[in-house]
Structures are given as structure tokens and as C-alpha cells.
Amino acid sequence: MVPISWYLIWAAALFSIGLFGVLSRKNAVAILMGVELMLNAVNINLVAFWRYLDVRAIAGQAFAVMVFAVAAAEVAVGLALVISVYRRRQTVAADEIDLLKW
Amino acid sequence: MTPDQILFIVTALISTLAAVMVVSRRNMVHAALFLVLTLFGVAVAFVLLEAPFLAVVQVLVYIGAIAILMIFAVMLTRNVTDDSGDPFNKNARVGGLAALFVFSLLVVMFGGWSQFTAYPQAGDTSGSIVQLGVALTAADGYVIAFEVASMLLLGALVGAIFVVWPRQNENE
Amino acid sequence: MTDPLALLGDWLLNLLAQLNLPPGLRQVILYLLGVSVIATVALVITIFNTWLERKIAARIQDRLGPNRVGPWGLLQPIADAIKMLTKEDTTPAAADKVAYNIAPILAVVSVLLIWAVIPFTSQWFGTQLNVAVLYIAAVGSFGVLAVLMAGWSSNNKYALLGAFRAVSQLISYEVPLFLSLLIPVLLARSMDISVIVEKQATLLEMYVVAAPLAALLFFISSVAEVGRTPFDLLEAESEIVAGYHIEYSGFKFGMFQAGEFMHTFTIAALTALLFLGGWQGPGVAQAPILGLFYFMGKSFAVYFVTMWMRSTLPRIRIDHMQALNWKILVPIALTLLMLTPIVDYFTKDLGVLFSAFGGALTLSWRFAALLLTNILVTLAAIEAVRRNAKRNFVERSRFPERPVARPPREEAA
Numbered sequence: 001m002v003p004i005s006w007y008l009i010w011a012a013a014l015f016s017i018g019l020f021g022v023l024s025r026k027n028a029v030a031i032l033m034g035v036e037l038m039l040n041a042v043n044i045n046l047v048a049f050w051r052y053l054d055v056r057a058i059a060g061q062a063f064a065v066m067v068f069a070v071a072a073a074e075v076a077v078g079l080a081l082v083i084s085v086y087r088r089r090q091t092v093a094a095d096e097i098d099l100l101k102w
Numbered sequence: 103m104t105p106d107q108i109l110f111i112v113t114a115l116i117s118t119l120a121a122v123m124v125v126s127r128r129n130m131v132h133a134a135l136f137l138v139l140t141l142f143g144v145a146v147a148f149v150l151l152e153a154p155f156l157a158v159v160q161v162l163v164y165i166g167a168i169a170i171l172m173i174f175a176v177m178l179t180r181n182v183t184d185d186s187g188d189p190f191n192k193n194a195r196v197g198g199l200a201a202l203f204v205f206s207l208l209v210v211m212f213g214g215w216s217q218f219t220a221y222p223q224a225g226d227t228s229g230s231i232v233q234l235g236v237a238l239t240a241a242d243g244y245v246i247a248f249e250v251a252s253m254l255l256l257g258a259l260v261g262a263i264f265v266v267w268p269r270q271n272e273n274e
Numbered sequence: 275m276t277d278p279l280a281l282l283g284d285w286l287l288n289l290l291a292q293l294n295l296p297p298g299l300r301q302v303i304l305y306l307l308g309v310s311v312i313a314t315v316a317l318v319i320t321i322f323n324t325w326l327e328r329k330i331a332a333r334i335q336d337r338l339g340p341n342r343v344g345p346w347g348l349l350q351p352i353a354d355a356i357k358m359l360t361k362e363d364t365t366p367a368a369a370d371k372v373a374y375n376i377a378p379i380l381a382v383v384s385v386l387l388i389w390a391v392i393p394f395t396s397q398w399f400g401t402q403l404n405v406a407v408l409y410i411a412a413v414g415s416f417g418v419l420a421v422l423m424a425g426w427s428s429n430n431k432y433a434l435l436g437a438f439r440a441v442s443q444l445i446s447y448e449v450p451l452f453l454s455l456l457i458p459v460l461l462a463r464s465m466d467i468s469v470i471v472e473k474q475a476t477l478l479e480m481y482v483v484a485a486p487l488a489a490l491l492f493f494i495s496s497v498a499e500v501g502r503t504p505f506d507l508l509e510a511e512s513e514i515v516a517g518y519h520i521e522y523s524g525f526k527f528g529m530f531q532a533g534e535f536m537h538t539f540t541i542a543a544l545t546a547l548l549f550l551g552g553w554q555g556p557g558v559a560q561a562p563i564l565g566l567f568y569f570m571g572k573s574f575a576v577y578f579v580t581m582w583m584r585s586t587l588p589r590i591r592i593d594h595m596q597a598l599n600w601k602i603l604v605p606i607a608l609t610l611l612m613l614t615p616i617v618d619y620f621t622k623d624l625g626v627l628f629s630a631f632g633g634a635l636t637l638s639w640r641f642a643a644l645l646l647t648n649i650l651v652t653l654a655a656i657e658a659v660r661r662n663a664k665r666n667f668v669e670r671s672r673f674p675e676r677p678v679a680r681p682p683r684e685e686a687a
Contacts, residue, residue, distance in 0.1 A: 002110045003219045007147070008212045010114040014121055014140070016205035021125030023197030024190045029175050033124050033137050036168065040144045043156075051151045053217070055225035058237045062244045064156055065234070068163050069251035073258035075168045079175040080262035086179040095191050105298060131426060135373060138419065158408045166415025166448075170441065173422055177434075231404060231465075 007048040015041035026093045028082045032075060039071045110150060117143025128189045130176040138169045152227040155234065277397055277562065309390075312400050316389045320536040323577070324351045327535075330578070331585040358531075361524040366429055369521065373427035377420045378522065378529035384416035385537045392543055393468045395553045395565035407465040410544065411452050414499065417537070418444045421508075424530075425518035436517030439592070440501065440508040446599045447498040447505075450491050453607035457481070457488035457614055458548045461644075471552035478637045482549040484644040485614065487652050489549040491607050496541040497580060498595070500534060504587040507595060538580055539573065546572035556634075606655050610648070617647045 014037055021034025043064045050060025086092050120139040127133040141164040148157035190197075212218055237243040286307070290300045325340065325348060332339030340347030365374060391406040393399035403409055418441055425437020458481050462470040474480045482489045498505040509517035519530045546552055550572045553565025590598070624639035 001104065001221050002107055002150070003221055005212065005218050006110060006114070007151075008218070009209060010118065010147075012205055012208035012212070013118050014144075015208070016201040017118070017121045017125055019204055020197050020201035023200060024194035025125060026189060026191045027130060029130060029172060029179065030125070030133060030189070033133060033172060036137065036164070037121055037124065037140065040141060040164075043160075044144060044147055047148055047151045047153050047156060051153070051227070052220050052222050055223055055227055055230070058230065058233045061153060061156060061230065061234050062237050062247070064153075065159070065238065066244075066247055066251055068159060069255055072163055072167065073254050075171055076258045076262040077265070079171055080265040082175055083178055084265050092179045093191075131370075131373075135423070154403065155405050155408070158405050158412045161412040162408065162415060165419065166412065170415075170418055170422065170445065173426070174441075177426070228404070 004048055004052040007044055011041040011044040011048070013041075014038075014044070026095060028085070028092045028094045028097075029079070031094055032078045032082070035074065035078075036071060039067055039074075043067050106150060110147075113143045113146045113150070117147075126189070131173060134169060134172045134176055137172065138165055141165055141169065153230065155231045279398055308400065312389050313386050316386060316536055316540075317532065319539060320532055321351045321355070323539055324354070324535055327581050327584075330581050334582065334585040355528070358528040359525055363524040363526065364521075366521050368429040370427035370429065373423045374521075375526070377424035377427060378519075378526040378533075380416050380420035380423065381533040382529050382536070384413055384420060385533050385540055387413040387416070388540050388544070391467055392540075392547065393471060393552060394569055395562045396468075396472075396558065397562050398566070399468060402466060402468050404464075404466050406467040407455055407459050407470075407548075411448075411455060414448070417533075421518050424522070428518070428521035430521050432516075433518050433520050436508065436520065440518055443501070443505065443507060443595060444499060446596060447495045447603075450599065450603040450607045451495040451499055453604070453611050454488045454491040454495065455548070456611060457485045460611075460614055460618065461485065467547055467552075471547055471554060474551035474554055476554075476634055476636055478635055478641065480549065480551040480554075483637075484641040485549070485610070485648055486645070487606065487648040488610055488614075489545065491603055491610075492548065493541075493545055493576070493579075495599075495603060496544070497583070498599070500537045500541060502534075502538060502580060503584040504590045505595060506589055507592055539577055542577035542580060543569070543573040545576045550576070602655070602659060606651065609651055609654075613647050613651065614644065617643050 018034045018037030018041060021037065022031050023034075025031050025034060046060045046064045046067070048060075050058070050064075082092055085097055089097065091097070117140045120136040120143065123136040124133050124140060127136065141160065145157045145160040145164075148154070148160055238248045239245055283304070286304065287300070290303060295303070328350070329339040329347070340350035343349040343353045365371065388410050390400040391403050391409055393402075421437050421440045421444065425433045425435075425440070428434075458470050459465050461481055461484060462473045464470060464473075470481075501508040509519070519527060522530060546569060551568075552572070553562075553569040555564060555568035558565045558568065618640065621640040621643040624643075627637045627639050627642050629636045
């Protein structure tokens with residue numbers, strides 16, 4: 001059997017890669033992809049804790065379902081915003097969208 | 103090495119490499135396709151963790167909806183910065199360091215946990231779908247979270263349509 | 275009566291045991307054999323179906339159909355396959371090679387994966403999955419991905435436009451498809467297809483009796499999901515050359531084609547399983563192998579309807595396609611999905627309405643109430659559509675009647 005540490009380290013790696021994507025990609029869609037990676041890493045952890053610690057308490061799976069819902073909502077609104085910004089400014093580079101910067 | 107260990111290592115390696123490609127590829131459609139591979143790896147992990155419902159929902163929601171939406175968004179926002187030039191902004195180095203820092207922090211923190219090398223608890227997981235369904239709708243379970251999630255999805259649906267709806271007076 | 279497949283399995287297990295393989299590897303080999311058997315069965319049925327389809331379409335359109343290769347043209351699909359394999363396999367110079375080559379594989383795989391959970395008889399099935407219905411919905415999304423990958427990687431305007439059209443249709447029709455898929459799940463209280471089939475034991479317990487409207491919705495939206503006439507806008511030959519697979523040739527094109535034919539039969543099989551009782555039929559309890567014939571018979575009956583539709587109906591217009599989905603199918607499916615559990619809850623303990631032929635025809639109050647609900651929803655939907663229809667005929671009646679060319683009858687007489 002696989003010990004829980006493997007899942008935790010893998011999820012940590014996915015989370016950090018996602019974090020890197022969020023922090024350093026120019027393209028706004030790529031930033032959203034990074035967020036998806038981070039959410040997935042969280043889901044792996046939730047389900048791994050459910051399986052390894054207490055199978056009778058369903059909280060891990062229930063919260064994974066919540067994460068699915070949040071991820072779907074986040075992507076729908078996020079991509080709508082990206083497309084809306086692209087229509088007005090012809091760019092999706094996050095550092096060129098700086099109207100609110102001072 | 104047992105078969106499920108081999109399966110885990112192959113899955114984890116492929117999906118981690120694919121995740122690296124997601125954040126580093128210049129071509130955004132390629133990045134989106136690699137994202138599909140990563141998400142599929144996570145679905146395989148859910149199968150290994152004996153959560154088939156979540157694995158199927160992962161494929162349905164992430165690959166069937168989110169990844170397709172991502173590819174559509176990439177194609178609708180084609181730009182010169184997509185295929186040429188630096189895909190990273192000027193914070194890339196700091197971002198890389200921060201990611202490394204977070205990774206080592208997580209590993210150190212988990213490593214200090216008493217059950218870091220725990221093996222799965224013996225238990226019957228076959229009824230977990232029924233259990234999950236009951237928990238999501240029971241009054242002493244997660245019914246409020248479930249309803250809030252449904253309201254959130256409805257709000258996101260309406261909001262997304264509102265944001266991208268073409269308005270008449272803006273087409274100057 | 276002994277099960278021939280079980281005998282075969284025992285024989286294989288003994289054979290592998292004699293080879294002194296470790297038990298884990300033995301199991302893996304058996305699984306691989308099972309997978310290849312099911313995949314081969316699905317593909318062989320598909321090859322036969324192309325012949326059947328051409329023959330039946332020909333008869334409907336008053337032609338003969340293939341009759342040159344082999345008796346009654348039976349070897350025609352093999353000749354076609356050889357022709358397809360010997361064609362040049364081209365790849366556009368500017369194509370995205372990897373995605374271009376993966377797309378046709380994904381298109382076939384997304385359909386083949388469905389066959390893993392289809393029960394042929396009460397004992398023969400690939401795997402008994404307790405989330406089978408959701409699994410079917412999930413693997414379908416690989417098909418959408420394949421279309422998008424094929425259209426994008428071909429680096430061709432027509433292919434990309436075709437892919438966009440295709441994906442917008444596939445994603446739209448997934449909504450009523452999944453909503454109607456949930457109704458048998460609600461009635462059987464299980465997502466396991468084997469359980470859904472087991473619950474439809476007698477003729478009036480088939481879910482097509484309790485939910486005829488859901489069966490119709492499922493059938494229409496899955497035909498749209500396959501992209502067959504009248505929903506073949508994806509590859510409308512006369513409008514957008516061939517849609518997303520315009521750049522494909524030879525074997526890869528053949529894979530798209532095979533995937534489409536296989537998908538059509540798969541939806542027929544799914545309709546048979548979810549609404550027509552699958553392998554259930556008289557005498558199945560004594561001889562489970564009879565179930566295979568019942569299942570295949572029901573599947574081919576549904577498949578015949580798709581062929582019939584294909585050879586008689588014209589292509590639907592693209593705005594009509596979307597309007598049909600969002601203005602008619604989705605509201606009906608949502609209404610049905612709300613009403614079915616309510617009616618089901620209040621009638622589930624009411625017992626039997628009538629029983630005839632020693633229990634062979636037993637209609638429970640629950641199914642009668644559900645049937646009534648379906649009929650009422652259908653009538654309401656027809657009324658709503660009729661009231662909100664664009665009244666073109668009123669507009670037309672404003673103009674004076676145009677003179678119609680008639681043979682000069684009086685002068686001749």
C-alpha cells in the first residue's frame with residue numbers, strides 16, 4: 001500500500017507548481033490554470049485524509065465536492081472577466097491590465 | 103513494490119510533469135491540454151484512494167467542462183503574447199522562490215506530523231457514495247454548505263453571462 | 275444451463291495456473307483479455323452495422339444498397355476498411371503533430387470506454403461500477419475534447435469552425451442528456467446500470483412506461499450528441515466541407531468514422547438498458563444467456579429508429595438546433611426532474627393498480643402516476659410551444675393569394 005506521505009508530497013508539489021504559475025505567468029488564462037492546479041492539490045489532500053484517517057467521517061469527500069463547485073464557479077466567472085477585458089483592451093496579459101494601479 | 107505503488111508513482115510523475123508544462127509552455131493550447139493530463143492524473147489518484155464518485159466527477163467537471171472552457175477562452179483571446187515572447191512576468195524569479203519555499207514548508211510541516219507515514223485504515227469504503235449523498239443533504243450534515251454551493255453556481259452562471267453579454271452602446 | 279463464458283474463464287484460469295504465473299499477473303492477463311474481448315465485440319458489431327445501415331437506408335430510399343462484395347454485399351464493410359487502410363495517411367505541414375494524432379484515438383476510446391459498464395446479460399458485463407451512469411456521462415467528455423483537439427490541431431479554418439460548431443452542439447445537448455439520464459437513476463435508486471436493469475423485471479415495469487418523456491429526451495439528445503441526421507451540423511457536407519475532421523485521411527479518418535458508428539449503436543444500447551429493460555425478458559431467470567438476445571434485440575430496435583431517422587429527415591438549421599435544446603428540451607427535462615421525485619415519493623407505497631397474466635403485466639400505482647405526470651408534462655409542453663410559436667401563418671395571410679399555375683381546364687373541355 002501507499003503511505004499517506006506520498007500523496008501529501010505529491011499534492012504539495014502540485015500546489016507549489018500551481019502557485020508558481022499564479023505568481024509568474026503573464027497570461028490571465030494561465031493564471032487561472034495555476035489556480036486550478038492548486039485547488040486540485042487541495043482536493044487530493046482532502047480525499048487522502050478521508051481515506052487514511054477516518055473512513056466513517058465523510059467530511060473529506062464532502063468538502064472535495066464543495067471545492068468542485070467553487071472551482072466551476074471560479075472558472076466560469078474568471079474566464080468571463082478575461083474575455084470581457086480582452087474585448088475592451090485587446091490583451092490578456094495580467095501586468096498590462098493596470099488601470100487601478102497607482 | 104506492489105502494483106498500486108507502481109501505479110501511484112507513474113500517475114504522480116506524469117501529472118507532475120504535465121503540471122510543470124502547464125505553467126511553463128508558451129503555447130496556451132498546449133498548456134490547456136497538459137492541464138487535462140494533470141487533472142486526469144488526479145482522477146486516477148481518486149480511484150486509487152477508493153473514491154470512484156469523486157474520480158468520475160473530476161473527469162466530468164474538470165475535463166468535460168473546465169478544460170474545454172479554458173481551451174475556448176484561449177482561442178477567443180488569441181494574442182501576440184501567446185505564442186512568442188516571454189510567458190513569464192518580471193516576478194518569475196521571486197515566484198519560483200516562493201513556490202520552492204512553500205513546497206519545502208509544506209514538506210517540513212507534514213514531515214513533523216505524527217501520522218506522516220500512516221497506511222490506509224482498514225474500512226469498508228463501498229458505501230461511501232450513499233454516505234456522501236446523505237451527508238450532503240442531512241440537516242446535521244453539510245446541507246447549508248450544499249445549498250450555498252448551489253447558490254454560488256447559480257450566481258456564477260448569471261454573473262458570467264452578464265459580464266460577457268455584448269452591450270449595444272459599447273461597440274464604438 | 276451452464277454459462278459458456280464462465281466455463282471459458284475457468285479454463286483460462288487453469289491454463290494460466292499451469293504456466294506458474296503469480297496470481298496478480300494472472301488477474302491482470304484475464305482483465306486484459308476481457309477488455310480486448312469487449313472492445314472487439316463492440317468494433318465487430320460496428321462493422322456489421324455499417325452494412326446494415328447502408329442496406330436499410332437503401333431500402334427506405336428505394337435502392338438496393340451494397341450487393342456486389344460477398345453474398346448480399348455482406349463483405350462490403352471489409353472492402354471499405356481495406357480501401358480506407360490503403361489510402362495515404364497525410365498530416366498537414368503546419369499541424370500540431372501530437373494533438374493531431376491523439377485526437378482520433380481519443381474519439382474511439384471515449385466510446386469504447388462506455389462498453390466497460392454495459393451488462394450484456396445478468397452475468398456478462400465488463401465491470402459492475404456503482405457510479406456507472408455518471409461514468410458514462412464523464413467518458414463522453416473525452417469525445418468533446420477529441421473534437422476540439424482535431425479541429426484545432428489541423429490548423430485549418432474550416433476544421434476549427436467545424437470544431438466550434440460541434441463543441442457548441444455537444445456541450446448544449448449534454449444538459450438535457452444528463453438531466454434525462456438522472457430519471458432512471460431516481461426510479462431505480464441506484465447509478466449502477468445492472469441494478470437499473472434488474473429493477474425493470476416485467477413488461478410494465480420498464481422505465482419507458484414510467485418515464486416515456488424522459489426516454490424520448492434521452493434518445494433525442496443522444497442522437498444530437500452523436501451528431502447524426504437530423505443533427506449532423508458537425509460535418510454538414512454541403513455547408514462546412516466536413517467539419518472538424520476535414521484534414522484527416524486514411525486510417526485516422528476511419529477511426530473518427532468508426533467512433534461515430536459505434537457511438538450510435540452505443541446510445542441505442544444505453545436506451546435499451548436504461549428504459550427498455552436491457553437483458554430482461556421471459557425465461558431469463560432460468561437461462562441467463564437468453565438475456566443477450568433480448569438485449570441485442572432491443573438495441574437493434576432502437577438502432578433501427580436512428581437509421582430510419584437518418585434516411586428520412588432533413589438537416590435541422592443551426593439556430594433551430596440551439597432553440598430546440600434550450601427552449602424545449604432543457605425546460606421539459608428540468609420540469610420532469612422536479613416532478614418525478616415528488617410523484618414518486620407520494621406514490622411509492624400505494625401498491626398494485628392491476629395485474630394480469632399471472633403477474634406478467636403488473637402496473638403499480640407508482641408507475642401509473644408517473645406515466646400520468648409524463649403525459650401531463652408533454653401536453654403542457656406542446657401547449658406552451660404552440661402558444662409561443664412564431665405565427666408565420668398570420669403574416670402570410672395578409673398578402674393576397676398568389677395566382678397558382680393551373681392547367682387551363684375550361685378551354686380544353
